[in-house]
Amino acid sequence: MRYPGTICALTGTQYPLIQGGMAWVSDASLAAAVSMAGGLGVIAAGNAPPDWVERQVTELRAKTDKPFGLNVMLLSPYVAQVAELAADLHVPVVITGAGNPDAYVKRWKAAGCLVAPVVASRALAMLMERMGADFVIAEGCEAGGHIGELTSMVLWPDIARSVSIPVVAAGGVFDASGVAAAFCLGAKGVQVGTRFILAEECTAHEAYKERVLRAKDIDSKVTGRITGHPVRVLRSPLQRELATAEYGPDGAAAVEKLGEGSLMRAVLHGDKDRGSFMAGQCACMMDRIQPAEAIVRELFDAELIVRALSGASAMLEANE
Numbered sequence: 001m002r003y004p005g006t007i008c009a010l011t012g013t014q015y016p017l018i019q020g021g022m023a024w025v026s027d028a029s030l031a032a033a034v035s036m037a038g039g040l041g042v043i044a045a046g047n048a049p050p051d052w053v054e055r056q057v058t059e060l061r062a063k064t065d066k067p068f069g070l071n072v073m074l075l076s077p078y079v080a081q082v083a084e085l086a087a088d089l090h091v092p093v094v095i096t097g098a099g100n101p102d103a104y105v106k107r108w109k110a111a112g113c114l115v116a117p118v119v120a121s122r123a124l125a126m127l128m129e130r131m132g133a134d135f136v137i138a139e140g141c142e143a144g145g146h147i148g149e150l151t152s153m154v155l156w157p158d159i160a161r162s163v164s165i166p167v168v169a170a171g172g173v174f175d176a177s178g179v180a181a182a183f184c185l186g187a188k189g190v191q192v193g194t195r196f197i198l199a200e201e202c203t204a205h206e207a208y209k210e211r212v213l214r215a216k217d218i219d220s221k222v223t224g225r226i227t228g229h230p231v232r233v234l235r236s237p238l239q240r241e242l243a244t245a246e247y248g249p250d251g252a253a254a255v256e257k258l259g260e261g262s263l264m265r266a267v268l269h270g271d272k273d274r275g276s277f278m279a280g281q282c283a284c285m286m287d288r289i290q291p292a293e294a295i296v297r298e299l300f301d302a303e304l305i306v307r308a309l310s311g312a313s314a315m316l317e318a319n320e
């Protein structure tokens, strides 16, 4: 084991790295590439029906026998069936997002799955530990998609000092200095999503990748705060429409209607006008498409991690 004291001992991966479960983006192609590169590749169930999820798991298992994860999105209309499927298929790691997985944890544990809920608050992290989660993924609001309120800088150390199970840091991590920062703040692993949209093996539409590549810092916006389901996306015609509609007379219903199917339109069809281009704030610092293996190698490049940390130690030496 190359990274003692990290989640590697639990997940059985070479690197303490989880690929973010991004609905429609994280399919068998991307997940297999990340798992083969030594990270934990993750298939995202999103709002997809169970037969799609089962096909993806079968396809991944045909490509590799490395460990992988399934991200179960708790707002999905198929959540109960997908949860059951995860147990039936003995998925090595079940990751949950956008809610409280209480109803399913016992079933997954009984099936031998590791359970890792994504949390955005200390309270939910503590509840998940009591419920038997193997580790938690603390996701700051720099992340793309459905988000909580707190930034990574505050959320990671707050949760790391509040629970005894390992904490994986998510939200804003895209390079080796982010990995260094995460471990400085108490994490035992990282989850990286947005950067993998730009993996060669990622099957998302060309136009989606193009949108991420040309994203500027001010292009990252949050819509849907009014409905209680805030979602971080890149600026687009649909995002502008949502930003106006949500404060209109029937904001919640308007957001629901405009948003329906919009992620699929962006990822699968590259629909620039009616698509929702979910991505983290770090999209503005991404400039190239690479094989997943190169991304994984760069994230854990020891020289780059040490260079990030030596910025801090240089400050101390100047003070001696």
Ligand code: TUI
Pocket (backbone or CB within 6 Å): 023, 046, 047, 073, 075, 096, 097, 098, 099, 100, 118, 119, 120, 124, 139, 144, 145, 146, 147, 148, 229, 231, 263, 278
């Ligand atoms: O789940 C995500 N990110 C997502 S899911 C998604 S698909 C979607 N599409 C349209 C609308 C909504 C979702 C796109 N991006 N990240 C994990 C995450 N979970 N971030 C924050 C949370 C979270 C928030 C509140 C987890 C639990 C929670 O608690 C609620 C409760 O019931 O206690």
